Amino acid sequence: MSAHNVSTHEGSPWSPQAITEAIEPVVSQAGLIVEDVTVKGGNTPTLQIIVDLPTGTDAVELDVLAEVSQQVGEVLDEGLLASSGAYELEVSSPGATRPLTQPRHFQRNVGRVIRVVGENEDFTGTVLEADDAGIVIEPIKPAPKKGMKDKVLDPVRREYADIRRAKVDIEATAAARLAAAQAAEEAAEPGLTGEEA
Template structure:
């Protein structure tokens, strides 16, 4: 998020130092913070997530609680003096980009869509996450209507993965 923001390094640091402890106190992780132009004003975007040992999702009530706590902290110590902004607190969502090892750990057991540095995109089940890579298991369906066969698990170092994203699964 901060790559496209108007948040300078000092603003980003100041916002992170102010908002980070509030988010942590709520039992969440501060994923990112960015101050972005929006129409004639600014939007302060705060992205929060559950700790990496959790695989469930942040519910809307939890988002609302942390938004109130962040708003109170901003009212006490305005990190962007003289600027009016709208506060927006959210979570990464179901189809998050897997950019860091902790994102992969949060997605353990899920289907992921992988774009390797070399080769074709593929979908696989995330079985394990290590410091330097992941273990993925693809499946193969020989004919339409036939049950899929699980292939042997494959080890993928992070440096061989260009991009990865969680896939939404619909189950009966």
Template structure:
């Protein structure tokens, strides 16, 4: 006999409404609440984000809101009484860009924009307007060559099917790691 999966969606929605004021009191936005159940044990995963601005939520802020959320959950009148683990995090780099504030937070980063019935664009996000985004697309180049950038392209939010941040190991403007420059004479002495 197999175990039936538990539908945690109603519980997650209830907790999202219940915990939203606690998160907002720390000047953060409640992005999502996920509830996972294993037997009698629950894991409540709360994802918080900055209201506005760039960058991410720092660890001190995560710890602070985590304590407040734990206190709120301990006093939850709708709590079913089962033990829980609380996990609090900020959205990872893999989270889709679905709201204008997501795009604003990632200005300057390399993004992939999947468009409705058009070719996708990968390039540098340089701006966000009320109606959409501005991307400087990467143009195709031969392997091993530095990428070239095209002219800025304005894309309305209504044309975007999906957006995501592309992982970069070094960003433009950051210094490249220094290589040791050893003369042949120095190499022989070593």
């Protein structure tokens, strides 16, 4: 069996640009944006489409994703790829470990801990603010010894031009959220006096 070769060059129905243009109306109608389109050849080509919310820090809900996937399939089957034969369609949202490459990615991760490889320094910290030019981050200095707490430093601003790579640190974000929840819970409880203990 020979591989089904698909041309992804501009002008081809399989080009990421052509696919994006065809599906953008149904994706945007659902309140989402097309993040990425990838075509992988093979006996049955695979079309991978990544969609995301344009703003905010919420995740794309699974029922919305399922509905968009169905609508995207219908649009492609009835239009652009109607005579292209069988293909696999995968519509998903970006994973938490995706690289942060656009200002919007940083804006969607305000409140999360990220790891940054910078032009002049590497650091980990909590994103406090993000705009079109850069981020305000609260750097975290790792504890010198196991069992000690990390040190949170004063917030600093870093421009995107100074960031080579960035990614959400899922474990550190979860730990930071747990610590914040515990601190809030402790602050809400009335303290015990010596007589009550």
